[in-house]
Amino acid sequence: MRHFGIEFDEVQLGLFSDTWADDIAQYDSRTVPVLVDEQLGSITDSLAILETLADFFPHMWPNRAKLRAKARSACAQMHSGFMAMRSEMPMNCSAYRRQLDISDACAADVMAVQALWQQCRDLTSEMEVPDEGFLFGEFSIADAFFAPVVIRLNAYAVSTSEPTQAYMQTMLANPAIAAWVAEGQAETVILAEDEAGH
Ligand SMILES: N[C@@H](CCC(=O)N[C@@H](CS)C(=O)NCC(=O)O)C(=O)O
Incomplete structure (x- = not known):
């Protein structure tokens, strides 16, 4: 979506956190990624997400x-x-x-x-x-x-x-x-800091 300039808001969840199950349930899913669209609702699974996006943006x-x-x-x-x-x-x-x-x-x-x-x-x-x-x-x-x-x-x-x-x-x-790789690297730092109690 980022590559194609499709606007979206990203919500980051703690995959291995204690609140994971409840957090992901809020999006009517058990796994990430999940795409939530105002009209279509919750679309879980990477292949389903990309096929749905391609309905609207066929050049993908x-x-x-x-x-x-x-x-x-x-x-x-x-x-x-x-x-x-x-x-x-x-x-x-x-x-x-x-x-x-x-x-x-x-x-x-x-x-x-x-x-x-x-x-x-x-x-x-x-x-x-x-x-x-x-x-x-x-x-x-x-x-x-x-x-x-x-x-x-x-x-x-x-x-x-x-x-x-x-x-x-x-x-x-x-x-x-x-950008995705850089964000992943930054996330590791946040987890390491959390484990150290900061
Ligand atoms: N088939 C799914 C796999 C999704 C998946 O396995 N997601 C992992 C993270 S990469 C996950 O959410 N795991 C959490 C869990 O299984 O509780 C897809 O391609 O979207």
């Missing part, structure tokens, strides 16, 4: 049908897959190239996500659309969906291909993603 998906289909497929795969990578490499905006022992299943996920990105990039270059280095040329919902993977690959010392590194640089330089 690639505008060519073939790229849009591939983008939807990539998002759905991310949403329901890559479980080993998601559980063994927790998203941590403050970590950088941290050593981590990963299972074969996690290493296979890391390879598979890079292969998927390459397929997206290859299709994009075949279609000759404006290319700013994102999965489908210009930033789309697919990039928003994979931003947490980019942040994970940056956080842990896992080897990545050159095209992956180029994509990661493009993503991390995007102002909306850079």
